[in-house]
Amino acid sequence: QKEVEQDPGPLSVPEGAIVSLNCTYSNSAFQYFMWYRQYSRKGPELLMYTYSSGNKEDGRFTAQVDKSSKYISLFIRDSQPSDSATYLCAPSTPDSWGKLQFGAGTQVVVTP
Amino acid sequence: NAGVTQTPKFQVLKTGQSMTLQCAQDMNHEYMSWYRQDPGMGLRLIHYSVGAGITDQGEVPNGYNVSRSTTEDFPLRLLSAAPSQTSVYFCASSYSRDRVSYEQYFGPGTRLTVT
Numbered sequence: 001q002k003e004v005e006q007d008p009g010p011l012s013v014p015e016g017a018i019v020s021l022n023c024t025y026s027n028s029a030f031q032y033f034m035w036y037r038q039y040s041r042k043g044p045e046l047l048m049y050t051y052s053s054g055n056k057e058d059g060r061f062t063a064q065v066d067k068s069s070k071y072i073s074l075f076i077r078d079s080q081p082s083d084s085a086t087y088l089c090a091p092s093t094p095d096s097w098g099k100l101q102f103g104a105g106t107q108v109v110v111t112p
Numbered sequence: 113n114a115g116v117t118q119t120p121k122f123q124v125l126k127t128g129q130s131m132t133l134q135c136a137q138d139m140n141h142e143y144m145s146w147y148r149q150d151p152g153m154g155l156r157l158i159h160y161s162v163g164a165g166i167t168d169q170g171e172v173p174n175g176y177n178v179s180r181s182t183t184e185d186f187p188l189r190l191l192s193a194a195p196s197q198t199s200v201y202f203c204a205s206s207y208s209r210d211r212v213s214y215e216q217y218f219g220p221g222t223r224l225t226v227t
Binding site for chain 2: 004032034100
């Protein structure tokens with residue numbers, strides 16, 4: 001069993017809808033939780049970075065972490081066609097030192 | 113800053129050939145990593161380095177070698193290419209502060225096809 005599980009999608013939504021993305025993980029030592037966004041034929045780029053449990057909001061994006069159930073979520077409000085990308089979750093420990101474990105990534109398609 | 117740069121962008125190899133994928137960063141990051149990305153598999157760590165002269169294996173190291181003689185450069189060598197190494201390769205760098213490691217910055221990737 002992989003340490004980080006993520007539904008690969010694709011997830012297709014109409015413009016303006018709320019997108020809900022999820023990850024589960026098995027390592028209770030994870031304390032930092034990152035979401036990366038990857039456009040087609042590009043490298044991943046950091047979208048959100050949260051520490052421990054709770055919510056973090058950044059514009060239209062909200063990251064949620066529930067450490068008790070080892071569940072990570074990313075919500076995109078008022079989705080735009082420019083949000084069409086693959087979203088990868090990457091939980092980590094403080095001493096990950098360049099060794100991240102990624103979920104498989106969920107492909108999101110926002111249609112106009 | 114150019115960030116993380118990778119060359120070449122595309123490469124086609126025949127089975128058994130060797131080659132080196134280049135990676136450089138200009139952010140003075142101590143950590144550098146190589147990942148491969150295959151459909152449905154996400155990013156898998158091949159090798160990583162915590163500083164010049166120090167490297168270690170990741171999840172899928174077989175068939176690949178690395179070395180790190182400078183902070184800036186972290187080349188990945190394919191010793192004898194196999195079709196199973198057809199993939200997109202990403203180099204990444206990151207830093208730490210107060211003993212906590214932070215997010216990774218990725219290069220644009222190298223698309224490798226082995227025939």
